[in-house]
Amino acid sequence: MAVIKVRNTSEVIEGHDNVLTFLEKQGVLYEHWDMSKLPEELKEKFVLSDEEKEGILTAYKDEIEELAERRGYKTWDIVALSDATPNIEELLKKFENVHTHTEDEVRAITAGHGIFIIKGNDEVGYFDVELEPGDVISVPEGNPHFFTLMEDRQVVAVRLFIETEGWVAHPYQDTVSK
Numbered sequence: 001m002a003v004i005k006v007r008n009t010s011e012v013i014e015g016h017d018n019v020l021t022f023l024e025k026q027g028v029l030y031e032h033w034d035m036s037k038l039p040e041e042l043k044e045k046f047v048l049s050d051e052e053k054e055g056i057l058t059a060y061k062d063e064i065e066e067l068a069e070r071r072g073y074k075t076w077d078i079v080a081l082s083d084a085t086p087n088i089e090e091l092l093k094k095f096e097n098v099h100t101h102t103e104d105e106v107r108a109i110t111a112g113h114g115i116f117i118i119k120g121n122d123e124v125g126y127f128d129v130e131l132e133p134g135d136v137i138s139v140p141e142g143n144p145h146f147f148t149l150m151e152d153r154q155v156v157a158v159r160l161f162i163e164t165e166g167w168v169a170h171p172y173q174d175t176v177s178k
């Protein structure tokens, strides 16, 4: 389950209901998929062939189609990042810039970990959402955020898009520190 860390207060929010309540208040979608549906050989694999990516999408076909129908996503794919990814350092540096998108950014983690750092309302400020396998999150359209890996430096996630062009990152200059 996801863990939230509020940067200004160092408050830590854990437990499904607490996380859900906090994220709902910030307009962030949070759901959880059953990881037992993922074939064993794909659970800790971070360099994936096209067939293996297809295997993940097949395992979660029902969840993906239901989410797509509910929220209007038209296409989906798999992203895998690890130290085996060419230019991983450059990519991570690029990811750490606060930005927005013209559509929501939805990710379902199927292996490894990732953190979305999201700008909450004025009272909350920036908060980290640490994600583990099974966690599904959507950062709302236009909401400043950035993404980074955790200590394991590896993640596999399903991405869903309304329009792939909608995922272009627009830099966001903030007056408050992240």
Ligand SMILES: [Fe+2]
Binding pocket: 099, 100, 101, 105, 145, 146, 147, 169
């Ligand atoms: Fe983003």
